Amino acid sequence: MTFFATADAFTDALHSLPAPDLSASAAAEARQAQLTKPAGSLGRLEEIAVFMAQWQGNPRPRADRIAAVIFAGNHGCAVQGISAFPPEVTEQMVANFRDGGAAINALTHACGASLDVIALDLNRPTADISYGPAMSEGECLDALNSGAAAVSGECDLLLPGEMGIGNTTPAAALCAASFGGGAASWVGRGTGVDDATFARKRHLVARALVLHEQHCTSAFEALRRLGGREIVAMAGAMLAARQKRIPVMLDGFIACSAIAPLAREVPGIVDHCLAAHQSGEGAHGRLLAALRLQPLLALDMRLGEGSGAAVAAQIVRSALSAHDRMATFAEAAVAGVP
Ligand SMILES: O=C(O)c1ccc[n+]([C@@H]2O[C@H](COP(=O)([O-])O)[C@@H](O)[C@H]2O)c1
Numbered sequence: 285m286t287f288f289a290t291a292d293a294f295t296d297a298l299h300s301l302p303a304p305d306l307s308a309s310a311a312a313e314a315r316q317a318q319l320t321k322p323a324g325s326l327g328r329l330e331e332i333a334v335f336m337a338q339w340q341g342n343p344r345p346r347a348d349r350i351a352a353v354i355f356a357g358n359h360g361c362a363v364q365g366i367s368a369f370p371p372e373v374t375e376q377m378v379a380n381f382r383d384g385g386a387a388i389n390a391l392t393h394a395c396g397a398s399l400d401v402i403a404l405d406l407n408r409p410t411a412d413i414s415y416g417p418a419m420s421e422g423e424c425l426d427a428l429n430s431g432a433a434a435v436s437g438e439c440d441l442l443l444p445g446e447m448g449i450g451n452t453t454p455a456a457a458l459c460a461a462s463f464g465g466g467a468a469s470w471v472g473r474g475t476g477v478d479d480a481t482f483a484r485k486r487h488l489v490a491r492a493l494v495l496h497e498q499h500c501t502s503a504f505e506a507l508r509r510l511g512g513r514e515i516v517a518m519a520g521a522m523l524a525a526r527q528k529r530i531p532v533m534l535d536g537f538i539a540c541s542a543i544a545p546l547a548r549e550v551p552g553i554v555d556h557c558l559a560a561h562q563s564g565e566g567a568h569g570r571l572l573a574a575l576r577l578q579p580l581l582a583l584d585m586r587l588g589e590g591s592g593a594a595v596a597a598q599i600v601r602s603a604l605s606a607h608d609r610m611a612t613f614a615e616a617a618v619a620g621v622p
C-alpha cells in the first residue's frame with residue numbers, strides 16, 4: 285500500500301502532524317489526582333499514563349495490544365568491514381526471529397506483544413554511503429511505505445525494531461547530518477568492533493558527510509542518502525503511527541537515528557514517542573539529549589531488535605495498570621488532602 289507516493293507527500297505528512305488530545309490528558313491527570321497515593325508518588329508512571337491517554341484519546345488508556353515490528357536491511361558499506369559480524373548474519377537472524385529463538389522473541393513473549401518481521405530486499409544491499417546516496421528516491425519511498433504499511437490501526441503501543449549488520453554506521457551518519465558534531469561524536473562500537481574497525485567506521489562516516497551533508501536539506505534527502513532500508517522503514521512506521529495517534533516506544537541508537545532527520549525538520553515529531561532506554565552504544569545519550577527525550581531505563585543493553593522497547597513496554601503496562609485499577613480516595617474511604 286502506498287502511504288507516501290512522493291518525497292513531497294512524505295514531507296507534507298511530516299508537516300501536518302496530529303496534535304495530542306488534551307481533554308483526554310486533562311481527564312487522566314484529574315484521575316491521577318484522585319487515586320489513593322500522595323500526589324506524584326508514582327513518579328514517571330503517572331506521566332506515562334497521561335502521555336498514553338493523550339495519544340490514544342482515552343482517559344483510561346490501554347496497553348493490551350502491543351505490536352513489535354522488526355525491519356531488517358543490508359548495507360553496501362558493510363563490505364568495508366565495519367562490524368564485528370559478517371553481513372550474512374542479518375538474514376540468519378531474520379530466520380532466527382521467525383523460528384522464535386532470538387532475544388526479541390523471548391522479550392515480546394514476556395510483555396505480551398505481537399511480533400512481525402519484515403525483511404527488506406536483503407539480497408540487494410543499499411549503495412555504499414561513502415561513495416554515493418544509499419538509495420534512489422523510489423527505493424527510499426518503498427522503504428518508507430513498507431514501514432507505514434506495518435502499522436496496524438489496532439494497536440495500543442508500537443515497538444519498532446531493527447536488524448542490519450553494519451547499521452550503526454549509517455545511523456551515526458544520520459545523527460551527524462541531523463545534529464552536527466562530525467563523525468567522531470556519533471560513531472561507536474556497535475556489535476563490539478576493535479580499534480582498527482572503529483577507526484574505519486569513523487573514516488567512512490566522515491567521507492559520507494563530506495559527500496552528502498550539504499545535500500541533506502530535508503528529512504527525506506537525509507534518509508535517502510545516508511540511511512538504510514530498515515532505518516527508513518522505521519521512520520515511515522513512526523510517522524504513520526503519529527498519523528494514527530499510536531504511541532511509539534523508541535528502542536536504541538539505530539531506532540532513534542531513524543527519527544533524527546525528521547526531528548531536525550519538525551522537532552514535535554517525537555511528541556508521541558517514549559524513549560525506552562539508553563543503549564550502551566556510546567552516542568545514544570547524546571542522541572536522546574538532542575531529541576529531548578529522557579530514557580526510561582539504562583540497562584547497558586545494545587542489542588537492537590526492539591529489545592529495549594519490549595522491556596520498557598512492561599513499565600507502560602505497570603503505569604496503565606495502576607492508572608486503571610487503583611481505587612480513588614472516595615472509593616476506598618481514605619482521607620485525602622484536607
Ligand atoms: O540498539 C542499539 O543501540 C544497538 C547498538 C549496537 C548494535 N546494535 C545492533 O547490532 C547491529 C549493528 O551493529 P554493527 O556493529 O554491525 O554496526 C544491528 O543489527 C543492531 O540491531 C544495536
Ligand SMILES: Cc1cc2nc[nH]c2cc1C
Pocket residue numbers: 369373377446447448475587588589
Ligand atoms: C547475533 C546478532 C544479533 C543481533 N540482533 C540485532 N543485532 C544483532 C547483531 C548480531 C551479530
